[in-house]
Amino acid sequence: MSVTDVEPALLEARLAVSRAGWDLDVDLRIAPGGVTALLGPNGAGKSTTIQALAGLLRISDGRVVLEGDVLDDTRAGVHRPAEERRVGLVFQDYLLFPHMSARDNVAFGLRAHGMPRARAREAADRWLARMDLAAHAARRPKEMSGGQAQRVALARALATEPRLLLLDEPLAALDAGTRMSVRTDLRTHLDEFSGATVVVTHDPLDALVLADHVVVIEGGRVVQAGTPTEIARQPRTRYVASLMGLNLLRGVARQSGVVLEDGTTLTAVDDYDGPVFVVLRPSAIGVYGGQPHGSPRNSWPARITSVEQQGHAVRLAAKGPPDVFVDVTPQAVAELGLTVGSSVWLTVKATDLVVYEC
Amino acid sequence: MSVTDVEPALLEARLAVSRAGWDLDVDLRIAPGGVTALLGPNGAGKSTTIQALAGLLRISDGRVVLEGDVLDDTRAGVHRPAEERRVGLVFQDYLLFPHMSARDNVAFGLRAHGMPRARAREAADRWLARMDLAAHAARRPKEMSGGQAQRVALARALATEPRLLLLDEPLAALDAGTRMSVRTDLRTHLDEFSGATVVVTHDPLDALVLADHVVVIEGGRVVQAGTPTEIARQPRTRYVASLMGLNLLRGVARQSGVVLEDGTTLTAVDDYDGPVFVVLRPSAIGVYGGQPHGSPRNSWPARITSVEQQGHAVRLAAKGPPDVFVDVTPQAVAELGLTVGSSVWLTVKATDLVVYEC
Amino acid sequence: ASSTSSSSSALQPGSTGVLTGSTVVFAAASLKPTFTELAKQFEAAHPGVKVVLSFGGSDTLAAQIKQGAPVDVFAAANNTTMQTVVSSDDAKSPVNFAKNVLEIAVAPGNPNGIKTLADVAKPGLKLALCAKTVPCGSAAQKAFAAAGIDAKPVTYEQDVTSVLTKVELGEADAGLVYRTDVKAAAGKVVGVDFAEADKAVNTYPIAQVGTGKNPNAGKAFEAFVLSPSGQAVLHAAGFEPDA
Amino acid sequence: MTLLEQKPLPAKTSRPPYVLFVLAALGIAFLVLPLVGLLARAPWRSAPSLLGRADVTTALRLSLETATISTAFALVLGVPIAWCLARTRLPARSLLRALCALPLVLPPVAGGIALLLAYGRRGVVGEWLLRAFGVSLPFTTAGVVVAETFVAMPFLIVAVEGALRALDVRYDAAAASLGASRWFTFRHVTLPLVAPGVAAGAVLCWARALGEFGATITFAGSYPGTTQTMPLQVYLALQDDPQAAIVLSLLLLAVSIAVLVGLRDRWWSR
């Protein structure tokens, strides 16, 4: 865990939830004012984690402590209801109250805390203005577009000044322009009130930009946690690697090189012994029509299984072993006549392999 | 429009919808087998367009012709109901039938067309398997994660073999891995049945990768349409430019250079006369602590208004005039001590300006 | 009383010989105990016949007859109702077969010491009466008029059973009901006779109805009601013969 | 490829769901014909004089007042019951639910007797009411309200519970995450969202209370001005003047049509 122990944690949680054929068991530690991104494939348990933290789902085992308050402790039988937690939540499907205008949706939390209607509405209007929604304050959720609804949901959660703010894919429906300003606003706001935020996102860019701590969940377990840079540089699962656009291979480092799980051997410059991860940048892999005779120490035959245009590059999926993604220029595709089914040779320089311990 | 007139259009539509304080008026022309991306800021009218095409919203004026069938024609009083159009739709919030399992959701359309239950279920199971959801076939929507639900919605729409498939942000809730495979599947599938797809997406990458034609809508109007490359190279609105990560400025080309709307002048190498757009890549802009004396022909003082880490680069927002975004390395930030409020000089080479007619 | 002779030909039991099938008898709800017994005896005497009894408010039954309900015999709780059926040509020549006399029903032990009709008009006493539009109500009005008493009831009930229920459950301290009702209540209320009761006698007419499918059996049943054994059953329940 | 294995799906030509329209038309005819029958047979000549009679207007006013007050009581007590049944894990919940529906099944006269046993002078609660406050419900207008509430409240409970069950509970979760107490959430989220269901229940309840006869006459008796509501007057009129009864019924119907048409479109349309 990257949050050092000297820093007092705002939130310390161990959550276990069990469901038919599936269970969740995660540890989280979040520093005050920090933004933690929760990354993971669909069905990994991100929304479940967030709902358990908000108190909307009773954990079957574990303990949640926020700012010293024990919110959940299954041993001691403690379960503080959601409304006492001051934990804000933006739902994946917004859940705006359909019978209220945008303004009243945002004012709801303030009024629930006893603020008079007029003042709550004024505050709501300010929030809506910040979200660029001043013109839509009187609209019902049904009369708003998806992105507008999501911004209202965000404003609604922020308005109550939660100690911990949980956002389930808050930026998914926002357009590029709004996304950036909402994101910046979010940071500004969080910096101010010293709370903390947990953001579920599928966009690795969002995670890297927004978060100062990333927790990766797969199959209900934390598989990796650390700063964005750590995660980006040294992914520990295939999912994380693919998220970062990298190839991740696993093997055992020997003197001769790294013996991969599929039996092939790659030569690397790093000096390790024992189980390791090997990361290959797709753009560092060369493609040749026949067996190459150049400097790269590693080369192997492969078959192209998919060709996809990505921005200005073309991404190939190649079946080895080892199987890798390769980024090439459109010119290379044209010159080599690459299509699905083409047989090629792949090469990579030993210096381009990143190797680190499992 | 980039769809040439020799190619017969699958869909030709002019749609007008008017609402209190807002109206939509767009022309669309979609080639068979093509994928059109509908891009636009929140509230631009993308969902409205798509719903009108699906027949779920009655247009107030216009005409929709699909494969020669007149689906809507307000002059002639024609309005074919949604169920007769064979136009598939994936809703922004999925709208899975909550009382049915994933399998029955997918089988629904087939059964509605008269396929016997058992065969429809088998077909549904194949679709779910392709979406990597075989294990969730018996689950109710409530018991699925957001991403799983979205994939079921996608399978449900695809299963009915629509002539035209409309997808409202179909990839937003999908994780990176699934996204790629669903995207590839989608293309494969569409290539097969010669239908066409309209995808609403906020992710410019999705649009560039998936689509062979992009239509940009702002404020209920088509502001630009063309191939992804055209859109990426020559954005015609600030929104499109920011989507592509570019700076877009507007001005009038004179002999002396381009006189921008804010009054400043930039020197360019292209020879134009009259109103033009100027595109500046954020990474092509240099940042200096004081007034520079080098080769770049254009330089101006500016103040930094935001600093944001983006992957391995840092994006600065700079207030000029002209106002631009600048990408620099973290080293540069450290060396120049760049923070919000810093005064700097910006430079750009005349050869790095892309100028084209308005 | 004057027209009993018209049906005297059917009076001899057994003379009709081959009575079969079922016959439908509509009777006022207050006749339920007696007519159930009468039907049992009649069926015993005529093994081939089944008497189908349908009880209800006299007016409800009359409305049904006017709508063509298949009925052989109608026994009503008052002449007015019977008259509506006769005037619509659904029934012929009604005969009075019994009369009923009002009593004051009070709780067992008569806690309020009610002796005369005047006692029920005492202030503070909760008196329940039938509504003026139903027979027991109009009878009560006649009795009060005869006694020159201005009664102040707390309620005008829709039928005599409701009055009885109120007294039984102690909601009302007294109520004007028929002697037969007091008898049927079997000790849960007691009856107090009063002098003016003679002025408010209610007669029960019976008649053949044209809509029925078994007029012969119907005729025989009517005759049985009017026969001495029939009258004995009625008398045992508290009815008096319509002399 | 999955799709190549199957024949292309046929294009649908959809028609409006005639079955539904036909059945609905049949149903409406079934309900409306008897009312037409009443209208056809009504003695229109004598109607005006009848409607001007003081006892008729008194009974009508009494009916409207008691039905409205009963509906108010039923709302205050019944909506919380429905909420508890739909949203809490009470023990023996389904038994409780069935108990609440029982007044529906009880023949109204039996219901009146049951009320007397509980709230009459000698009833468990009634005796205590009398001793403690000198209040006796039978033969009073309050008694009419009690009888009508007893008979009509279950309609409200069942309708509101149905509406609550159809509502997404996650709205409650959203409100809780914003710090709203359950009571605040109930007032500001749950109740407004089930408003159509509550309105439906209130209409049912009001209508049932307005037509209530058996329990009212048994529990509260029938005295002009205090407890004699329209249905009692209709019943009594049937005894001696069936034509008048028809007119009175039609009057009751006309008034309630006016109220229902007036209220419901305002309440229901959102």
Next chain:
Amino acid sequence: MTLLEQKPLPAKTSRPPYVLFVLAALGIAFLVLPLVGLLARAPWRSAPSLLGRADVTTALRLSLETATISTAFALVLGVPIAWCLARTRLPARSLLRALCALPLVLPPVAGGIALLLAYGRRGVVGEWLLRAFGVSLPFTTAGVVVAETFVAMPFLIVAVEGALRALDVRYDAAAASLGASRWFTFRHVTLPLVAPGVAAGAVLCWARALGEFGATITFAGSYPGTTQTMPLQVYLALQDDPQAAIVLSLLLLAVSIAVLVGLRDRWWSR
């Protein structure tokens, strides 16, 4: 910054909504006490012999059968009516809706008379039925079903319309985009989604039909075995043996509790 202008919001300490619990408890007590009263007064000694009587079991069977058949009819006719009221733009919709609710308001005896005027031997439809098919409804078991359906169907209609209005219409849109006709959508999407509302309506309807008295006795008469349902028997028992009437009422209640508890948890829990 917006937030610095306002004091930090106070932390909430939320309690369960006692108001709701207290009101619900009061309401349940109000409804249940009369039943307790009935139970306390019932002559338990004589009950077994009464319940074994052939006429009692016959009446009970008849009641259950007719109530169930009536509910089935009400479902077949009433659900389409509710759908039309909630989902189409019929002209004069709110008038139609009020008309459908009228049998609720009509005092049951007046309802019976209205039924006679329409479906009786001399009624508009009844005369035609008789001439064309030789069918006469009054005084038959079919007549009981007609009377019960007439009185009880409005409950179903109102409950189902409420449920339909609370349902997101966009599910219909989703079904249409998948090529489903409105009829297919109705059967496979709309109906299952409003199932709780339909169940609530059916329960109300069944219970109301089971307790129906006034319209039945007026329209169908009271013949043992054919038209004498339990409520009629309770009414008649009141004439000579009030204790028996209480036992019969309780029997009716017990049977319906059994049915409601048995059915509803299966229907409702999803």
